[in-house]
Amino acid sequence: MSDATVNPSASSAADRRARDFHRARDYEPSFGDYFALLKPRVMSLVVFTALVGVLAAPSSLHWVEAFAALLFIAVGAGASGALNMWWDADIDAVMRRTAKRPIPSGRVDGQDALYIGVALSLLSAVMLWLTTNLLAAGLLAFTIFFYAVVYSMWLKRSTPQNIVIGGAAGAFPPMIGWVAVTGTLSIEAVLMFAIIFLWTPPHFWALALFMRNDYDNAGVPMLTVTHGRRSTRNHILVYSIIMALFAVGAAFTSLGGPFYLAVALIANAIWLRDAFRIWRRDEAAADSDDFSVEKGFFKFSLLYLFLHFGAIWVEAVLPAGAWGGW
Amino acid sequence: MFENVTSEMHERRKSRNLGVAACLAAFIVLLFALTAVKVQQHGIIQGFDHVVRPELLPADGS
Numbered sequence: 001m002s003d004a005t006v007n008p009s010a011s012s013a014a015d016r017r018a019r020d021f022h023r024a025r026d027y028e029p030s031f032g033d034y035f036a037l038l039k040p041r042v043m044s045l046v047v048f049t050a051l052v053g054v055l056a057a058p059s060s061l062h063w064v065e066a067f068a069a070l071l072f073i074a075v076g077a078g079a080s081g082a083l084n085m086w087w088d089a090d091i092d093a094v095m096r097r098t099a100k101r102p103i104p105s106g107r108v109d110g111q112d113a114l115y116i117g118v119a120l121s122l123l124s125a126v127m128l129w130l131t132t133n134l135l136a137a138g139l140l141a142f143t144i145f146f147y148a149v150v151y152s153m154w155l156k157r158s159t160p161q162n163i164v165i166g167g168a169a170g171a172f173p174p175m176i177g178w179v180a181v182t183g184t185l186s187i188e189a190v191l192m193f194a195i196i197f198l199w200t201p202p203h204f205w206a207l208a209l210f211m212r213n214d215y216d217n218a219g220v221p222m223l224t225v226t227h228g229r230r231s232t233r234n235h236i237l238v239y240s241i242i243m244a245l246f247a248v249g250a251a252f253t254s255l256g257g258p259f260y261l262a263v264a265l266i267a268n269a270i271w272l273r274d275a276f277r278i279w280r281r282d283e284a285a286a287d288s289d290d291f292s293v294e295k296g297f298f299k300f301s302l303l304y305l306f307l308h309f310g311a312i313w314v315e316a317v318l319p320a321g322a323w324g325g326w
Numbered sequence: 327m328f329e330n331v332t333s334e335m336h337e338r339r340k341s342r343n344l345g346v347a348a349c350l351a352a353f354i355v356l357l358f359a360l361t362a363v364k365v366q367q368h369g370i371i372q373g374f375d376h377v378v379r380p381e382l383l384p385a386d387g388s
Contacts, residue, residue, distance in 0.1 A: 028339050030342055031345025062363045064359045
């Protein structure tokens with residue numbers, strides 16, 4: 001069924017919205033379609049880093065409270081993902097990487113995504129408050145606000161520093177996990193925040209390199225678009241060096257220990273090697289092997305974060321003085 | 327053709343309904359478990375309901 005007044009090939013925003021509305025109205029979303037709004041892969045990373053924050057904290061929660069806290073942190077992350085998909089539906093439709101998302105593919109109506117995002121935001125913040133404490137709930141609410149409003153609505157489309165500043169949203173979960181247990185902020189929570197904050201720019205700039213013109217077509221001012229791909233490679237190397245120094249340095253803080261140091265040295269050696277390879281090559285070399293180095297760096301960056309937070313967790317559970325801590 | 331479309335639509339609707347029902351049930355179970363844990367941790371809680379409770383009065387009777 002189609003509306004004769006809607007021209008499916010029209011490029012205007014109003015026509016696209018009308019077409020999406022009619023497509024969404026004809027299609028009843030499944031539960032999986034709604035679940036996809038929450039960006040499940042991002043949620044899994046949030047759950048893991050928040051879990052490490054909970055486990056690394058000096059005191060502990062009852063396991064039911066810990067489970068509930070992690071669940072509501074994950075729901076909050078999913079809510080901000082839904083709000084981001086609602087706001088970015090127009091550019092998601094243009095980008096190859098995101099065109100199959102629920103809204104641009106017509107499976108879910110944009111307004112539904114907005115309502116789900118707002119409802120889950122309120123639910124997750126209130127429930128985290130009731131489960132743990134007000135500070136943790138406040139941080140979660142701020143994280144949702146930061147990602148949906150500061151990053152998605154403002155920074156993403158206005159500055160090439162979008163991912164540098166906006167990356168803070170992904171760095172909050174371990175801090176929230178820590179605060180959920182202890183009720184206060186501490187230097188360890190800030191260190192975990194900083195690890196993810198510094199990791200985010202090289203991770204996303206590598207993605208931007210091998211996604212080629214995706215961001216350009218969408219008009220998003222990623223570094224590859226505003227300053228060029230050579231500059232992006234330079235930035236990846238510089239930020240990777242800063243990341244490596246910080247990540248290894250964290251081994252000598254209250255968060256780290258000998259096990260963390262061993263893991264950090266190996267992971268950062270690989271990280272820097274790959275960053276250096278990205279910096280050395282030019283676009284012709286990258287094109288010839290379909291950006292294999294850039295794609296490899298991006299894939300390794302996920303393992304990199306897992307290794308560091310896994311090592312933090314191990315240090316937290318090992319007996320102090322033996323392997324755990326210095 | 328129409329039977330296929332109807333069947334697919336019903337499948338999606340069923341998955342949506344089952345998913346929402348499962349989320350609601352899980353939420354209720356979680357809230358019950360959380361309440362049980364909180365009460366165990368903090369002891370029996372008495373709410374103020376405008377009824378005098380002698381056991382809550384100060385020991386000196388003031």
